[in-house]
Amino acid sequence: MAEINIPNEYPVELTPPDLSPYKEGNTGIPYVWRYDSGMPGPKVMLSAVVHGNEPCGAIALDKLLQEAIRPVAGSLTLAFMNIAAYEAFDPIDPNATRWIDEDFNRVWDIETLEGERDSVELRRAREVRPALAEIDCLLDIHSMQHLAPPLMMSGRHVRAKTLAAAVGVPERVVGDAGHAAGRRMRDYGRFDDPREKNTALLIECGQHWEASAGDLAEEAAIRFLVATGVLSADALERYTNLPPPQSAFTVVEAVTIQNEAFVFARDFSGGEIIAEKGTLLGHDGENPVITPEDDLMLVMPSKRLWRGQTAVRLARRDT
Numbered sequence: 001m002a003e004i005n006i007p008n009e010y011p012v013e014l015t016p017p018d019l020s021p022y023k024e025g026n027t028g029i030p031y032v033w034r035y036d037s038g039m040p041g042p043k044v045m046l047s048a049v050v051h052g053n054e055p056c057g058a059i060a061l062d063k064l065l066q067e068a069i070r071p072v073a074g075s076l077t078l079a080f081m082n083i084a085a086y087e088a089f090d091p092i093d094p095n096a097t098r099w100i101d102e103d104f105n106r107v108w109d110i111e112t113l114e115g116e117r118d119s120v121e122l123r124r125a126r127e128v129r130p131a132l133a134e135i136d137c138l139l140d141i142h143s144m145q146h147l148a149p150p151l152m153m154s155g156r157h158v159r160a161k162t163l164a165a166a167v168g169v170p171e172r173v174v175g176d177a178g179h180a181a182g183r184r185m186r187d188y189g190r191f192d193d194p195r196e197k198n199t200a201l202l203i204e205c206g207q208h209w210e211a212s213a214g215d216l217a218e219e220a221a222i223r224f225l226v227a228t229g230v231l232s233a234d235a236l237e238r239y240t241n242l243p244p245p246q247s248a249f250t251v252v253e254a255v256t257i258q259n260e261a262f263v264f265a266r267d268f269s270g271g272e273i274i275a276e277k278g279t280l281l282g283h284d285g286e287n288p289v290i291t292p293e294d295d296l297m298l299v300m301p302s303k304r305l306w307r308g309q310t311a312v313r314l315a316r317r318d319t
Helices: 056-066 083-087 120-132 158-167 211-227 233-238
Strands: 032-036 043-048 075-080 137-144 151-153 172-175 199-207 247-256 262-264 280-284 287-290 296-299 310-317
Touching: 032 120, 043 056, 043 211, 056 075, 056 137, 056 199, 056 211, 075 120, 083 120, 137 211, 158 172, 158 199, 158 211, 158 247, 172 296, 199 211, 211 233, 247 296, 262 310, 280 310
Parallel strands: 043 075, 043 137, 137 199, 151 172, 172 247
Antiparallel strands: 032 075, 151 199, 247 310, 262 280, 280 287, 296 310
């Protein structure tokens, strides 16, 4: 297992569900289940545990399977992704099992998937890749390292922000182009093709192990299925409160670490609005990293401060 030596500073409030009952699947791919309504409609997927130490998505999909939720139109696929890392999860050292060999969410460019490189994550990505082939709409459920406002990461295209608005949660939506370290599953194939209609969202439900992350994952899953037409609006009856109005942002810079040592200027957790251009965020080696313009939101400052990784993304509020 690749070592991820990051101390944990947050209580583990979520209990990862046992996924072994779902191992067989019904698609020919372990841990991947698909249900077809027999009616016209979109092919929709919910995916979870792309990272092994993010249990909120597993909680949401487990609940849908336990409740035998079935589509009223189109089809619904429920997919548990990085099972090896998920099964290695240890609440005593919860940061250690984000992945086994490499980040499952950085291997989704065609050259890597069809190349000769090998890892636990690549083998699983190649195994589940056929399940994504005809998906029209994807919601990939994640969580974050820090206690920070939840985010819907909508990608580069207007169609994704439109879908995020239809889902309605969480309050902040961020459009971005990904990471220099590799392509995410949300940006795989037609999801990121400007000529196509296929649309993918990635939700960050809050800090990895806070109880509210599980609640948001469940609500976002249901709202996504209603927004795509796979469930009827009656499915929202369990949510009596209207979500607050959303705010939309677009990433203007992803700070990719160039040196062996990156240090933040202070303890950022994400969601902070940095008012003044030129504010010091940290140092990449000896090089200062400053905000390039006024009023930028910090998106998910990382604890994995290694060369080639994204230290933080800077997002401008949409006008």
